[in-house]
Amino acid sequence: SKAWLRYARVAQANSTSSLPASIIALNTTKSSPVYTAGQELAKGIQGIFGKRLPISNGTAKTSSIIVGTAAAYEREFGNSSHFSDLKEDGFWLSIDVESVRIIGQNERGALYGAFEYLSHIAQGRLGGTSFISNPNSPIRWVNEWDNLDGTIERGYAGPSIFFKNGVVVDDLTRVAEYARLLASIKINGIIINNVNAKAELLNSTNIEGLARIADVMRPFGVQVGISLNFASPQSFGLKTFDPLDTSVISWWNNVTNQIYSRVPDMAGYLVKANSEGQPGPLTYNRTLADGANMFAKVAKPHGGIVMFRAFVYDNHLNESHWKDDRANAAVEFFKDLDGKFDDNVVVQIKYGAIDFQVREPVSPLFAHLPNSNTAIELQVTQEYLGQQAHLVYLAPMWKETLEFDMRVDSKPSKVQDIISGQRFKRPLGGSAAVVNVGTDTNWLGHHLALSNLYAYGRLAWNPSEDAKEILQDWISLTFSQDQKVIDTITKMSLLSWPAYENYTGNLGIQTLTDITGNHFGPNPRAMDNNGWGQWTRADSLSIGMDRTVSNGTGNAGQYPKEIAEMYENIETTPEDLLLWFHHVPYTQKLKSGKTVIQHFYDSHYAGAETAASFVPMWESLKGKLDEQRYNDVLFRQIYQAGHAVVWRDAINNFYHNLSSIEDEQKRVGRH
Numbered sequence: 315s316k317a318w319l320r321y322a323r324v325a326q327a328n329s330t331s332s333l334p335a336s337i338i339a340l341n342t343t344k345s346s347p348v349y350t351a352g353q354e355l356a357k358g359i360q361g362i363f364g365k366r367l368p369i370s371n372g373t374a375k376t377s378s379i380i381v382g383t384a385a386a387y388e389r390e391f392g393n394s395s396h397f398s399d400l401k402e403d404g405f406w407l408s409i410d411v412e413s414v415r416i417i418g419q420n421e422r423g424a425l426y427g428a429f430e431y432l433s434h435i436a437q438g439r440l441g442g443t444s445f446i447s448n449p450n451s452p453i454r455w456v457n458e459w460d461n462l463d464g465t466i467e468r469g470y471a472g473p474s475i476f477f478k479n480g481v482v483v484d485d486l487t488r489v490a491e492y493a494r495l496l497a498s499i500k501i502n503g504i505i506i507n508n509v510n511a512k513a514e515l516l517n518s519t520n521i522e523g524l525a526r527i528a529d530v531m532r533p534f535g536v537q538v539g540i541s542l543n544f545a546s547p548q549s550f551g552l553k554t555f556d557p558l559d560t561s562v563i564s565w566w567n568n569v570t571n572q573i574y575s576r577v578p579d580m581a582g583y584l585v586k587a588n589s590e591g592q593p594g595p596l597t598y599n600r601t602l603a604d605g606a607n608m609f610a611k612v613a614k615p616h617g618g619i620v621m622f623r624a625f626v627y628d629n630h631l632n633e634s635h636w637k638d639d640r641a642n643a644a645v646e647f648f649k650d651l652d653g654k655f656d657d658n659v660v661v662q663i664k665y666g667a668i669d670f671q672v673r674e675p676v677s678p679l680f681a682h683l684p685n686s687n688t689a690i691e692l693q694v695t696q697e698y699l700g701q702q703a704h705l706v707y708l709a710p711m712w713k714e715t716l717e718f719d720m721r722v723d724s725k726p727s728k729v730q731d732i733i734s735g736q737r738f739k740r741p742l743g744g745s746a747a748v749v750n751v752g753t754d755t756n757w758l759g760h761h762l763a764l765s766n767l768y769a770y771g772r773l774a775w776n777p778s779e780d781a782k783e784i785l786q787d788w789i790s791l792t793f794s795q796d797q798k799v800i801d802t803i804t805k806m807s808l809l810s811w812p813a814y815e816n817y818t819g820n821l822g823i824q825t826l827t828d829i830t831g832n833h834f835g836p837n838p839r840a841m842d843n844n845g846w847g848q849w850t851r852a853d854s855l856s857i858g859m860d861r862t863v864s865n866g867t868g869n870a871g872q873y874p875k876e877i878a879e880m881y882e883n884i885e886t887t888p889e890d891l892l893l894w895f896h897h898v899p900y901t902q903k904l905k906s907g908k909t910v911i912q913h914f915y916d917s918h919y920a921g922a923e924t925a926a927s928f929v930p931m932w933e934s935l936k937g938k939l940d941e942q943r944y945n946d947v948l949f950r951q952i953y954q955a956g957h958a959v960v961w962r963d964a965i966n967n968f969y970h971n972l973s974s975i976e977d978e979q980k981r982v983g984r985h
């Protein structure tokens with residue numbers, strides 16, 4: 315449960331001579347993140363150096379670690395020129411032999427600086443340095459899909475740490491531990507319940523529970539928010555939930571005031587409306603913006619934010635219509651609403667055009683909302699990506715999305731600059747990741763899956779960071795600074811996403827899983843003739859979705875001109891998205907000279923082989939890691955190796971049967 319906050323003794327830290335003599339925390343209120351920072355510094359230094367430093371609020375200037383806000387520092391010690399470039403939540407960290415200064419723009423920033431300092435010394439980086447660190451965007455949230463009964467939708471690490479039997483649990487120890495973990499990666503907000511929300515969350519018992527959760531997370535600078543069920547007023551006895559009805563508005567106003575009177579710093583609301591059976595404003599012929607703005611208006615006086623999900627689509631599509639396309643839905647529903655959202659609404663957009671697949675083009679919606687705040691939605695929980703039974707390090711995939719240049723108006727328009735607000739000069743924006751931690755002691759069910767949570771925080775703060783460097787920091791903090799440990803886990807992790815793509819869904823065909831059920835394990839047949847609109851259009855001759863403007867669903871045309879042209883033309887479409895945008899014969903030649911079908915066969919073998927190679931790689935670390943984690947991961951890697959073979963054979967046999975085309979290497983089918 316310590317994750318990357320182990321504070322193991324480091325070899326270089328044998329001598330404590332380079333350590334200041336005391337910690338000065340410039341706030342002694344227990345709920346203050348600066349107080350937390352003081353405690354955390356003492357704890358970390360004790361672990362890393364084996365020395366307990368006294369914490370004081372004294373004024374000693376030399377030989378001390380001082381942590382506090384810029385304002386508090388200047389009050390105590392006079393003005394400083396170091397802080398002028400600090401942005402909200404940012405910090406200045408200065409490490410010198412006898413003097414460490416950790417100064418936040420606000421209290422939360424000071425805590426972030428303390429964790430940053432500890433991360434430095436925990437990795438044996440004991441040299442002097444001085445720098446300012448500011449976030450790329452203000453919203454760095456996690457979403458938890460926890461239900462009030464304690465189950466978690468798409469959670470793979472045991473039941474909820476927040477809820478049980480319809481109410482908030484009594485013992486919030488794990489919640490506090492989670493807040494600490496989140497603060498250490500600079501996450502500042504959390505939505506604690508499922509977007510498929512229940513009205514009962516708003517009863518008085520649960521509002522009290524929410525307040526208790528906020529109380530334990532507050533010392534870590536993590537603000538709590540909730541998902542709302544749009545029809546809540548009706549569940550509580552009103553005749554309607556029409557967002558323009560005055561009784562509905564005053565009902566929401568009243569509930570919101572109640573919540574904020576108990577949780578004055580509540581982050582805000584998350585809303586999934588008119589999606590997958592959830593209620594929403596369209597029921598009353600009101601727009602999605604009308605719905606979002608109703609919440610925005612009641613939350614605004616309290617400083618609350620409304621995250622409004624763009625995941626709206628018709629889940630009863632009919633595949634016999636060649637032009638039906640779920641990938642078109644978000645733009646169709648939202649583009650005309652641009653500029654109509656209140657300024658404390660943020661449109662939360664899933665990274666891909668459909669749904670958390672192993673490979674998708676960036677959602678075209680990012681290019682259509684220049685007059686709205688936006689955030690990207692990622693998944694740390696590996697819904698379509700092996701559900702933590704498979705190692706899949708996701709930072710490389712997120713980086714591709716964040717760095718993708720949408721070329722809006724033929725100008726540089728990276729997704730990371732759109733969501734930060736920079737590109738379109740928006741005041742708000744950022745990211746949210748669905749995490750779904752559970753009561754398992756290791757939070758996510760697979761020790762190695764924590765690299766994804768860690769990387770999410772790092773990229774939310776600074777998307778320009780390198781996926782490999784983030785990973786190596788995580789390994790060294792989590793396991794060991796032994797070079798072989800770092801090299802081996804790095805190698806496995808960086809091979810893992812391409813391997814998973816190889817054995818689950820090639821060339822942009824999506825994760826070929828059981829689409830109507832639990833989204834785990836191979837089921838290529840289920841990927842057609844479903845109302846969900848996740849289709850491959852595979853028949854005996856050909857495969858792929860024609861999303862061109864000239865002959866298909868027109869989805870390519872939803873992208874800005876330069877990108878649209880790239881996807882419209884089969885020659886310029888990146889091959890890893892070939893079948894996302896084009897319908898081709900199995901015999902279509904790729905740049906490698908292979909046919910599509912042969913590429914399928916070969917990739918599935920290659921992917922399964924890579925997954926199998928993780929086992930001996932991991933075994934080569936025996937003796938270098940504690941036994942429990944060594945064995946836990948070994949168990950998962952053996953499972954992954956076997957399951958990759960199941961994927962390989964299921965998919966290869968399916969397309970072999972369908973196409974009647976032989977594998978050149980005679981591995982597929984019966985011989």
Ligand code: GCW
Nearest residue numbers: 459467468509510586625669
């Ligand atoms: O991917 C789908 C999931 C649903 C989820 C939905 C959403 C919370 O299968 O379980 O519901 O997305 O993101 O709303």
